[in-house]
Ligand code: FES
Protein backbone atom coordinates (compact mmCIF):
# COMPACT_ATOMS: atom_id res chain seq x y z
CA UNK A 1 0.00 0.00 0.00
CA UNK A 2 1.42 3.41 -0.96
CA UNK A 3 2.68 5.41 1.98
CA UNK A 4 1.38 8.89 2.67
CA UNK A 5 3.10 11.80 4.34
CA UNK A 6 1.40 13.18 7.43
CA UNK A 7 2.05 15.93 9.94
CA UNK A 8 0.63 15.68 13.42
CA UNK A 9 1.38 17.61 16.59
CA UNK A 10 1.54 15.52 19.75
CA UNK A 11 2.09 17.20 23.13
CA UNK A 12 3.32 20.28 21.29
CA UNK A 13 5.88 18.44 19.15
CA UNK A 14 5.45 18.18 15.38
CA UNK A 15 5.86 14.72 13.84
CA UNK A 16 6.27 14.47 10.05
CA UNK A 17 6.25 10.86 8.90
CA UNK A 18 5.49 8.63 5.93
CA UNK A 19 2.91 6.07 7.00
CA UNK A 20 0.79 3.30 5.59
CA UNK A 21 -2.82 4.50 5.35
CA UNK A 22 -4.01 1.42 7.24
CA UNK A 23 -1.88 2.17 10.30
CA UNK A 24 -3.95 2.84 13.41
CA UNK A 25 -3.39 6.08 15.28
CA UNK A 26 -2.78 4.12 18.50
CA UNK A 27 0.03 2.15 16.80
CA UNK A 28 1.53 5.35 15.37
CA UNK A 29 1.57 7.01 18.80
CA UNK A 30 3.24 4.01 20.44
CA UNK A 31 5.47 2.58 17.73
CA UNK A 32 6.49 5.57 15.63
CA UNK A 33 6.44 8.32 18.28
CA UNK A 34 7.52 6.06 21.15
CA UNK A 35 4.78 7.42 23.42
CA UNK A 36 3.92 4.15 25.11
CA UNK A 37 1.86 5.73 27.88
CA UNK A 38 -1.15 5.27 25.60
CA UNK A 39 -2.18 1.66 26.13
CA UNK A 40 -3.94 -0.72 23.78
CA UNK A 41 -6.42 -3.17 25.25
CA UNK A 42 -9.32 -4.32 23.12
CA UNK A 43 -8.41 -2.52 19.87
CA UNK A 44 -12.07 -2.12 18.98
CA UNK A 45 -13.30 0.86 20.96
CA UNK A 46 -14.64 -0.85 24.08
CA UNK A 47 -12.11 -0.60 26.92
CA UNK A 48 -11.04 3.06 26.67
CA UNK A 49 -7.38 2.34 27.45
CA UNK A 50 -6.19 4.08 24.27
CA UNK A 51 -8.06 7.36 24.88
CA UNK A 52 -6.28 10.56 23.87
CA UNK A 53 -7.39 14.16 23.42
CA UNK A 54 -7.70 14.84 19.70
CA UNK A 55 -8.38 18.42 18.59
CA UNK A 56 -10.05 19.13 21.93
CA UNK A 57 -12.11 15.95 22.27
CA UNK A 58 -11.45 12.65 24.01
CA UNK A 59 -11.31 9.89 21.40
CA UNK A 60 -10.23 6.27 21.19
CA UNK A 61 -7.05 6.17 19.18
CA UNK A 62 -7.61 2.53 18.19
CA UNK A 63 -10.65 3.60 16.17
CA UNK A 64 -8.80 6.07 13.95
CA UNK A 65 -6.29 5.64 11.16
CA UNK A 66 -3.26 7.84 11.55
CA UNK A 67 -3.95 9.52 8.20
CA UNK A 68 -7.13 10.92 9.78
CA UNK A 69 -4.90 12.82 12.22
CA UNK A 70 -3.07 14.69 9.47
CA UNK A 71 -2.89 18.35 10.50
CA UNK A 72 -4.39 17.67 13.94
CA UNK A 73 -3.30 18.32 17.52
CA UNK A 74 -3.13 15.49 20.00
CA UNK A 75 -2.45 15.28 23.69
CA UNK A 76 -1.40 12.00 25.30
CA UNK A 77 -0.78 11.15 28.93
CA UNK A 78 2.87 12.16 28.52
CA UNK A 79 1.63 15.72 27.97
CA UNK A 80 -0.09 15.99 31.36
CA UNK A 81 2.99 16.47 33.53
CA UNK A 82 5.09 19.61 33.28
CA UNK A 83 8.80 19.78 34.09
CA UNK A 84 8.58 16.31 35.60
CA UNK A 85 5.79 17.30 37.98
CA UNK A 86 2.49 15.47 37.94
CA UNK A 87 -0.70 17.41 37.30
CA UNK A 88 -3.24 17.74 40.13
CA UNK A 89 -5.35 15.01 38.59
CA UNK A 90 -2.40 12.62 38.34
CA UNK A 91 -1.31 13.42 41.92
CA UNK A 92 -4.82 12.73 43.18
CA UNK A 93 -5.02 9.41 41.34
CA UNK A 94 -1.90 8.44 43.21
CA UNK A 95 -3.09 9.77 46.59
CA UNK A 96 -6.63 8.36 46.35
CA UNK A 97 -5.58 4.91 45.10
CA UNK A 98 -7.19 5.55 41.73
CA UNK A 99 -4.96 2.96 40.12
CA UNK A 100 -3.45 -0.42 40.77
CA UNK A 101 -1.92 -2.04 37.66
CA UNK A 102 -2.31 1.25 35.78
CA UNK A 103 -3.34 -0.29 32.48
CA UNK A 104 -6.56 1.73 32.24
CA UNK A 105 -5.12 4.85 33.87
CA UNK A 106 -3.77 6.84 30.94
CA UNK A 107 -7.06 6.54 29.08
CA UNK A 108 -9.07 7.55 32.14
CA UNK A 109 -6.77 10.52 32.82
CA UNK A 110 -7.21 11.77 29.27
CA UNK A 111 -10.99 11.28 29.25
CA UNK A 112 -11.24 13.03 32.62
CA UNK A 113 -9.06 15.89 31.42
CA UNK A 114 -11.39 16.51 28.50
CA UNK A 115 -14.48 16.02 30.69
CA UNK A 116 -13.42 18.54 33.36
CA UNK A 117 -12.34 21.09 30.81
CA UNK A 118 -15.91 21.06 29.52
CA UNK A 119 -17.63 20.82 32.92
CA UNK A 120 -15.52 21.89 35.90
CA UNK A 121 -18.18 21.04 38.49
CA UNK A 122 -19.86 17.76 37.55
CA UNK A 123 -22.00 15.70 39.91
CA UNK A 124 -20.85 12.29 41.14
CA UNK A 125 -23.39 10.74 38.82
CA UNK A 126 -21.94 12.62 35.83
CA UNK A 127 -18.43 11.51 36.81
CA UNK A 128 -19.60 7.90 36.99
CA UNK A 129 -21.33 8.19 33.63
CA UNK A 130 -18.11 9.47 32.07
CA UNK A 131 -16.16 6.62 33.67
CA UNK A 132 -18.66 4.05 32.41
CA UNK A 133 -16.84 4.15 29.07
CA UNK A 134 -13.64 2.87 30.68
CA UNK A 135 -12.95 -0.64 31.88
CA UNK A 136 -10.88 -0.98 35.04
CA UNK A 137 -10.40 -4.49 36.34
CA UNK A 138 -8.53 -3.53 39.52
CA UNK A 139 -9.89 -0.62 41.50
CA UNK A 140 -13.65 -0.99 41.71
CA UNK A 141 -13.71 2.65 40.57
CA UNK A 142 -14.12 4.15 44.09
CA UNK A 143 -10.59 5.53 44.20
CA UNK A 144 -10.95 6.93 40.69
CA UNK A 145 -14.14 8.80 41.59
CA UNK A 146 -12.47 10.12 44.77
CA UNK A 147 -9.46 11.34 42.78
CA UNK A 148 -11.66 13.19 40.31
CA UNK A 149 -13.76 14.71 43.11
CA UNK A 150 -10.65 15.76 45.04
CA UNK A 151 -9.32 17.53 41.95
CA UNK A 152 -12.62 19.36 41.51
CA UNK A 153 -12.61 20.37 45.18
CA UNK A 154 -9.02 21.63 45.02
CA UNK A 155 -9.92 23.65 41.98
CA UNK A 156 -12.88 25.21 43.77
CA UNK A 157 -10.86 26.10 46.84
CA UNK A 158 -7.93 27.34 44.83
CA UNK A 159 -5.49 24.80 46.29
CA UNK A 160 -4.91 23.04 42.97
CA UNK A 161 -1.88 24.04 40.92
CA UNK A 162 -4.26 24.11 38.00
CA UNK A 163 -7.53 22.39 37.22
CA UNK A 164 -6.29 20.10 34.56
CA UNK A 165 -3.40 20.15 32.23
S1 FES B 1 -7.83 -0.26 22.90
FE1 FES B 1 -9.01 1.38 22.14
S2 FES B 1 -10.88 1.23 23.21
FE2 FES B 1 -9.77 -0.52 23.85
Ligand code: FES
Nearest residue numbers: 100102136137138
Ligand atom coordinates in the same frame (compact mmCIF):
# COMPACT_ATOMS: atom_id res chain seq x y z
S1 FES C 1 -5.85 -0.07 37.49
FE1 FES C 1 -5.69 -2.02 36.59
S2 FES C 1 -7.18 -1.99 35.01
FE2 FES C 1 -7.49 -0.12 36.06
